[in-house]
Amino acid sequence: MIRFKCPNCESQMEVDESFGGRAARCPTCGCDLKVPKEGEPPPAVQPARSTPRKGAAKVTVDGEEVEVIPPLETMVFAAMGFVLLSVVVALAVGMGHFVTLPWAVGGMLGALLALLGVVIAVPAYHTIRRSRGRKRGRGHALITMAAGAVLFLLFGVIALVGWTQWIMRPSCEENLERIYQALRARADRHDGAFPKALDDLVAEGYLDSPNWLTCPVYHVRAGETTYILTPDVNTDAKQPDGTDWWPPDTMIVSDGPPYDAHGDGFVRTLLLSGDVKHVQLMHWSAYQKGQSDRWSKTLNRIRAAGEKAAEQGAPPPTDTPPPAPAEEASP
Numbered sequence: 001m002i003r004f005k006c007p008n009c010e011s012q013m014e015v016d017e018s019f020g021g022r023a024a025r026c027p028t029c030g031c032d033l034k035v036p037k038e039g040e041p042p043p044a045v046q047p048a049r050s051t052p053r054k055g056a057a058k059v060t061v062d063g064e065e066v067e068v069i070p071p072l073e074t075m076v077f078a079a080m081g082f083v084l085l086s087v088v089v090a091l092a093v094g095m096g097h098f099v100t101l102p103w104a105v106g107g108m109l110g111a112l113l114a115l116l117g118v119v120i121a122v123p124a125y126h127t128i129r130r131s132r133g134r135k136r137g138r139g140h141a142l143i144t145m146a147a148g149a150v151l152f153l154l155f156g157v158i159a160l161v162g163w164t165q166w167i168m169r170p171s172c173e174e175n176l177e178r179i180y181q182a183l184r185a186r187a188d189r190h191d192g193a194f195p196k197a198l199d200d201l202v203a204e205g206y207l208d209s210p211n212w213l214t215c216p217v218y219h220v221r222a223g224e225t226t227y228i229l230t231p232d233v234n235t236d237a238k239q240p241d242g243t244d245w246w247p248p249d250t251m252i253v254s255d256g257p258p259y260d261a262h263g264d265g266f267v268r269t270l271l272l273s274g275d276v277k278h279v280q281l282m283h284w285s286a287y288q289k290g291q292s293d294r295w296s297k298t299l300n301r302i303r304a305a306g307e308k309a310a311e312q313g314a315p316p317p318t319d320t321p322p323p324a325p326a327e328e329a330s331p
Contacts (some may be wrong), residue, residue, distance in 0.1 A: 090155055110158075183252065247272070
């Protein structure tokens, strides 16, 4: 191999011995040169500023001869801008929530912008090479292509993982079924009592992740509670004749507002029996009011039974709620 430097830009080159003595062109600055033969001294490097660079010019300023520096290729700036914008968009849209829908969208947009930066940088690089020194920015173009390719692969993987997780996420019905199992497990250890809030199921270890409390169609961060729990329901509360105070079709969990988030015209509710009921959105207000009225009446009956039992000296019904005006309570 023959190694030598370009006499114009001092770029290091390496060619096969078969090219010794032949005419060539520097891939960096585009100047014409002759490849030295094996054992022949390389062409002398021209002193700096002795002659203007190819494509450049010398002008006289205040009596001093100055070389005009070739301009940077504008497409390189555009390519670098898109590559940097890909990072900004990925972070801004994703908000740092990995493998969630926003992060998947942010990764996808970032990958597309990074790819666009690479697409622009490639012709910019070839334009610089063909200019024979009249335009600069070859190093910038190479760095932009490398950074854009790396970011494209990185954001592409993030988008792929995010979309996969989004597609494979549990449905609202599966969330409600998992919440029901946790409520039942919690009630078995607390004399039939449900928690004060659904978040307590996560804090007490009955749910392994707060993501179960987030309906997948709601545009909120995973882990935020979108379901509403009906309070003061106790599965062990019995009437004097031994029957349950709370009917099996009592609504214990429901979708929270906005109730039309599913887009199919139905609101999902979880019943005490464990069934998931779909209530038409047009009937939701009436259904919710009916459940609220029945809930209030049941609480009043339990309190009345407790007061009567206290007057007679008998133990009150299981988990009798403290006395309170019925209008103060609502599911």
